[in-house]
Amino acid sequence: MDYSDPNAFTLPFQLTKQLRRDVYPLLEPTQPELSAKGKTVLITGVSGGIGKVIAESWATAGASGIVITGRKVDVLESVATKLKSLAPPDTKILAKAADITNEASVVELFAAAKEAVGKIDVLVNNAGSSEGGLVSETDPTKLFNDLQINTLGSYQVTWHFLAQADGAGTVVTIISSAIGTVFPGLASYTASKLAIVSMMENIHAEQPGIRVFNLMPGIVETEMTMDTLRPYAKDSPGLTGSWTLFLSTPRAEWMRGGIVSVNWDIEEMEAHKDQIVRDNLLRRAFLNAKLGKDGHPWE
Incomplete structure (x- = not known):
């Protein structure tokens, strides 16, 4: 691998020939x-950089209700203020601090959400942790913190979402291309993301209405980004x-249950939808697709 290439950690996981790095017309939130x-x-994990922008996207798109959660109360309040300036006047916004690894805290979160906005239609599992450290040198308690947050935490929030969903709703879980590789120092992060992907695949199989x-x-510059990966963010x-x-949206219906990347071009994927569905290219294996610099060799 040529590590001087800014795409060195992106191209190996590229399904489409077109590489997307930023919002393009089809994905403008005002569409x-x-x-x-x-x-x-x-939306969980709104104390971090990606979560904040996810919430802003939903406000710009005119969501009727937005619930944001994280551990930093001051950050949540600041984000809520920004959301109010972006969203329509009648959008209901709740900023509620919660520890998603603590079930009582999650119960309180959903009780507050129900009172503030009613039933939650869409859950975005964005909260994440990446402690880092070599398996042989890192204290097990620290190493398993990633599984506590990325796996247990996301599962608990999803479980309570399903309990109020009445069999219908959308769950988007933010994962990582790290599940398709081995990178020293990321063992607990990779394991935690693999575990939550597996759980989501089971929900897909078990809950036809979800x-x-x-x-x-992709690789985004945040507090969690490893120093070695910052040049590629x-x-x-x-x-x-x-x-x-x-x-x-209904347009994404055919992608249900799959793994997708923000770096992939949606229209190129749609042009090859029949092959993607037929060959199960979005399923973990890794993806049954031939990923690489030039994208999958389409028929």
Whole structure:
């Protein structure tokens, strides 16, 4: 691998020939097709950079209700203020701090959400942790913090979402291309993301009315980004925000249950939809697709 190439950690996971790094016309949150009017959304991990922009995308798209959660109260309040300036006047916004690894805290979150916005239609599991450290050198308690947040936390929020969903709704879980590789120092992060992908695949199989998607956000410059990956962090967090809107629309129906990446071009995927569905190219294996610099060798 040529590590001087800014795409060195992106191209190996590229399904489409077209590489997307930023929001493009089809994914502009102001597009009528991406309108979130009438939808309520709960977004976790809004104390971080990607979560904040996801929430802004939903506000711009006119969601009827937006619930944001994280651990930093001051950050949540600041984001809520920004959302009010972006959303229509009648959008209901709730900023509620919660520890998603603590079930009592999650119960309180959903009780507050119900009172503030009613039933949640869309859940975005964005909260994440990447402690880092070599398996042989890192204290097990620290190493398993990633599984506590990325796996247990996301599962608990999803479980309570399903309990109030009445069999219908959308769950978008932010994962990572790290699940398709081995990178020293990322063992707990990779394991935690693999585990939550597997759980989401089971929900897809078990709950036919729940629209499940696993979304890779590319490499975004955030507090979680490893120093070694910062030179390759070329992806806009807005791209993830827009994808969560897209996945909540009927146009994404054929992608249900799959793994998708913000770096992939949607229209190119749609042009090869029949082959993608027939060959199960969006399923974990890794994806049954031949990923690489030139994208999958389409027929």
